[in-house]
Amino acid sequence: MNKFKTEVYINKRKVMDEDQELIIQSKKGKMKAFQKLVEKYKKPAFFIALGLVGNRDDAYDLSQEAFIRVYTSMREFDPRYKFFSWFYAILSNLCKNHLRKMEVRKNYIKSGMVNAEMNHLKQRTLSPDVLVEKNEINLRLWEEISKLPYEFKEIIVLKHFQGLSYKKISEMLNIPLGTVMSRLYYARKKLKENLKDILN
Amino acid sequence: MKCEEIRSYFMAYLDGEIEHQKKLEIEKHLSECESCRKEYQSFAKLKEVTDKMKLADLSDQLWAGYWKGIYRRIERGAGWIFLSIGAIILLSLGVYQFFKEFFTDPNISLIVKVGVSTLSLGIIILLVSIIRERLFLFKTERYREVEK
Numbered sequence: 001m002n003k004f005k006t007e008v009y010i011n012k013r014k015v016m017d018e019d020q021e022l023i024i025q026s027k028k029g030k031m032k033a034f035q036k037l038v039e040k041y042k043k044p045a046f047f048i049a050l051g052l053v054g055n056r057d058d059a060y061d062l063s064q065e066a067f068i069r070v071y072t073s074m075r076e077f078d079p080r081y082k083f084f085s086w087f088y089a090i091l092s093n094l095c096k097n098h099l100r101k102m103e104v105r106k107n108y109i110k111s112g113m114v115n116a117e118m119n120h121l122k123q124r125t126l127s128p129d130v131l132v133e134k135n136e137i138n139l140r141l142w143e144e145i146s147k148l149p150y151e152f153k154e155i156i157v158l159k160h161f162q163g164l165s166y167k168k169i170s171e172m173l174n175i176p177l178g179t180v181m182s183r184l185y186y187a188r189k190k191l192k193e194n195l196k197d198i199l200n
Numbered sequence: 201m202k203c204e205e206i207r208s209y210f211m212a213y214l215d216g217e218i219e220h221q222k223k224l225e226i227e228k229h230l231s232e233c234e235s236c237r238k239e240y241q242s243f244a245k246l247k248e249v250t251d252k253m254k255l256a257d258l259s260d261q262l263w264a265g266y267w268k269g270i271y272r273r274i275e276r277g278a279g280w281i282f283l284s285i286g287a288i289i290l291l292s293l294g295v296y297q298f299f300k301e302f303f304t305d306p307n308i309s310l311i312v313k314v315g316v317s318t319l320s321l322g323i324i325i326l327l328v329s330i331i332r333e334r335l336f337l338f339k340t341e342r343y344r345e346v347e348k
Contacts, residue, residue, distance in 0.1 A: 031271070042267075064266065064269055064270050068277070071270075071274055072277070130256055132254040141250060160250045160251060165217065166212070166217050181212060184211045185208075185211050188247070191246055199249070
């Protein structure tokens, strides 16, 4: 093993050991250890949720809810696995359910729809306030990402907003590397087609 | 390699997750095939604009309150569980004591005891029926998660 690989290996072990230790302590009811775990992962949790649900308040609530679910089901966690992959599965389910609820709500009010109601709902699933730069390209791109099917949106969020490697994404989603590449291909192809007018 | 095979490596090439040998093969193909080159360039342009798009961070105040919010919700959840258990124990005990004293009281006539018994039985049957119906509706109601 060369020096670089050894360092990467040691760092990986360190992260795993640190998480495992915090989980073991949290399982014993030590809130300080659980707080450390939350402080460590709160930002990626929030930004993943934000990319998936498109609204700051909902992303804040959902990421907090995911940590609460982690705390209440801590006993089910097998410390041999990576904490963040387990956490991501919980967070992703919450976001998926949230989006489903929003969709049902949209269909429910569609018939007797008032513009204000629909605009409010659009703001909840596609808020432009979350963008640093609100130029035409970003607004269109943000809109098109939010329209993607969940599994495509998720892969764009993990790759672009979290900057994760294919290997890390494949571990988190529990899918083969080839599937990561093909989902990314189809997600980008779809975005490319829908944004043809501004990309050329 | 054929165009189709080359395109299947586009993502890995674009994200720098490709082996050196494959990278050279793709670069060679792209220099020769205009159709693949155009397709690749459009993916590269999309990646460029997507990478530029950044999501705004929260204020320091919101980050500072993040853990407190989680702690409060966990604390309240535990509080509600204890409160519910305590209430159920006390309520059951109260009901038991009431019926015990009521039925053993010699001053209360038999007809009143029979009336109270049938009345209680009716209330219990109605309650069970309503709870069962609500549970069934909750499982099958399509719009149960819609905020009204």
